[in-house]
Amino acid sequence: MLSQTEENYLKSLFHLGDEAGTNELAVFLGVKPASVNDMLKKLKEKKLVNYEKYGKISLTGEGRKKAIEIVRKHRLWETFLYEKFAFTWDEVHEVAEQLEHIQSAKLVDKLDEFLNFPAYDPHGDVIPNAKGEMPEVHKKTLFEEEVGHNCTMVAVKDNSAPFLQYVTQVGLSINNKIKVLARHDYDQQMEIEVNGKVSSISPRFAKNIVIVCNDCAKKKKAGKGRNN
């Protein structure tokens, strides 16, 4: 059993990617490099990180597996708070930071099922599945999507009530499919179809909807990610 602190180190290493250094990790975690050093020795001992003096830090297979489990829990809880308890996307993170450390395999399974196995969290990040698989994904705004393509809404960028009402009116919500029917060169107004309903949306609106394209080729390197 890992402590919450150990879990946080693994999670942070996962987000920083495989070329992390001591200082970088220290800044990320909000502790001093000396503390990171101590912990790295411990995690190396437990075979969760690869680490040699003055070298770069990376997760072992086992460490990565643990990290992904935590990310999975974090993102499932964020989705839960957002969808079921009407938290806004900027409120979910802090509480999910706590909830991600709850130990219960059954709870995670049930949560996943309860949310209907969501693919994306409210920030538009991919939720790893129960096997720890995490398809890579290229996020962009709906405004940038090509005409004729199908995409999935994964997040919003604006949290204001008027915007959110508009989103609802158009029939959109996270994990919904969207088809881009047209874009007018004149005023960049777009025509989209959601659940058979066609809407005309402004460029401003489209720029606040984050999507992943279902028709674009899927090959991209993983970035550094966010703090979760």
Next chain:
Amino acid sequence: MLSQTEENYLKSLFHLGDEAGTNELAVFLGVKPASVNDMLKKLKEKKLVNYEKYGKISLTGEGRKKAIEIVRKHRLWETFLYEKFAFTWDEVHEVAEQLEHIQSAKLVDKLDEFLNFPAYDPHGDVIPNAKGEMPEVHKKTLFEEEVGHNCTMVAVKDNSAPFLQYVTQVGLSINNKIKVLARHDYDQQMEIEVNGKVSSISPRFAKNIVIVCNDCAKKKKAGKGRNN
């Protein structure tokens, strides 16, 4: 902000009542008396317990308030796991022990609302309301209930699939109202009404349903309680 450990001490003191001793608390928490002693000094310093050397331990008003908040969270989470995630009543406690320490007022409010402000948890214990009020209650089995009285189901004693199926068939679930229509002296079979539906139930069945009477006078002293 209290640590999880501090919260557990307060919660335990609440369950043990106001005449707890050092040893008793140590046994309850599974630690040594010396550890309890250290912590009591700290909690006294924080004005959460009343405590003098060699004297009995009790919670201050503030300490009690904190303890009730934790009990409230524990019981709401138990109810959540039981009702929404199909945990059995003997599985909920362990996970609720972890969830009760999550810090988020909004989360607790939403949880309460999501569960429709439940009065009892799956063990039949009263859930304190948002104000920290906790009506005292006299639990008994449905078998013991008087004919003509109305009562509320608060728990089951048997967790087997056949029993639970039968419970469902009769239309019963936790926080449901039951009216006792009759009891036959011959075989102690009972007639009950649930949501307008009348059922005939065996004494064995009735003995596995825990209820609180809504028609009995409500005056009784608080007992020592359980570990939650």
Next chain:
DNA sequence: TAAATTTGTTAGACTAGCCTAACTTTACTT
């Protein structure tokens, strides 16, 4: 390539929460 800067490491110390062992106070028993 040598100096300066950045990055990483070590040693020693602190706090929370726990322990054991020894001791003190209170309560029980006859």
Next chain:
DNA sequence: AAGTAAAGTTAGGCTAGTCTAACAAATTTA
């Protein structure tokens, strides 16, 4: 009321995780 048993306390020590300060290695830059 004296002696024993039970309950409670203290002192000192341990681990996890943090810190500061001093030092060492690596990297950048002139």
